Amino acid sequence: MTKASAVTNVTSGEGDSHSVTTQLDTGVHAPSRARIGARTLRKDRWWLPPALTAAGLAVFVIYATVRSFMRVDYWVGEHHYLTPFYSPCLSESCVAGSSHFGIWFGELPGFIPLAFLSLPFLLGFRLTCYYYRKAYYRAFWLSPPACAVSEPHQKYTGETRLPLIIQNAHRYFFYAALVVTLVNTYDAILAFGGENGFGIGLGNVVLLGNVVLLWCYTLSCHSCRHVTGGRLKHFSRNPVRYWIWTKVSTLNTRHMAFAWITLGTLVLTDLYVWLVASGTITDLRFIN
Structure with missing residues (x-):
């Protein structure tokens, strides 16, 4: 300063x-x-929202990290259920049948997650997301922890230096997230054809619901809004892109909600596949 x-x-x-x-x-x-000498004059529990945010993000990170390295119970061969934490699975370390796009790599050491090709890009997409920046800036870095509350930092350089300058790569992580969401969609579609042919079970509903919400989160991204209409100078000359931009803008108003909902559905989807694959529960079948 x-x-x-x-x-x-x-x-x-x-x-x-x-x-x-x-x-x-x-x-x-x-x-x-x-x-004012006091850090804040607020009398309400201003610390509660950032504390809950920190707890929620920490729980997801811990769960996702543990599951990504477990290497067990991520594939239900009978119904072709594959958890998104292991998709795409492209190495010889993958369980037979779970490699929907073939085997690209040999055996992987235990310290490398089986979905190593997608997880770094998904992590980058979430970390650089405009909403998540606000969430963890407040919850973990206290910059600032809440409105009208002084932050403890003595200087602020913005997103102009490492590591925060990486935030500017968000639009590129968005493109990668589109590809991964397409992969998850493919996995959900394949799950309708198990070992006994076409069928529908509770697992299909869980996988499909997760994919739909992932699309809502991905397409509601600020970068997606910019890609669809951010550079247009005359909406009247681009009616199709304008229509797409309005729909993306509508989703964008709920970007924060989708950000949290999809953290929950990812955990729910993985947990359901885990329980079915381990034999803890039996998949509820509606058709076949």
Whole structure:
């Protein structure tokens, strides 16, 4: 944080004036800000939302990390259920039948997740997401933790240096997320044809519901809104793109909700496949 010199004119009772030079901080301690010693004057439980956000994100990260390295109970061969945490599975380490796109790699060591080709891009997409930035900036970095609450940091460089400059790659992670969502969609479609032919079970409903919500989250992304209509100067000359842009904009207003819902559906989908694959529960079948 830099210091700024301020010159204040002080007028005495006799009409004489003199200049007094003082050193004043900038940012939240700038001379234009109220000189309040307390971190905040808020009396409500302002700390609760960031605390809940931190807890929710931590639970998902821990669960997803553990499951990604377990390498068991991620494929139900009878009904062709594949958890999204292991898709696409492209190595010889994958269970027979779970490699929907063939075998591209040999055996993988235990410290490499089987879905190593997709997980880094999905992680990058979520980490650089505009909503998630706000969420973990407040919850983990306290920058700031809440409105009208002073942050503890002494300086702010923005997203101009490492590691935060990587946030500017969000649009490229968006393109990768589109591909991965297409892969998940393919997995959900294949799950309707199990070992006994076409069939529908509760697992199909779970997989399909998860994919639909993943599309809602992906397409509601701010980068998607920019891609569809951000560079247009005349909407009237591009009616089709304008129509797409309006639909994406409608989804965009619910981007935060989809961000959280899809964390839940990803865990629910993986948990259901895990329980069925391990024999803990039996898939509820509606057809075949």
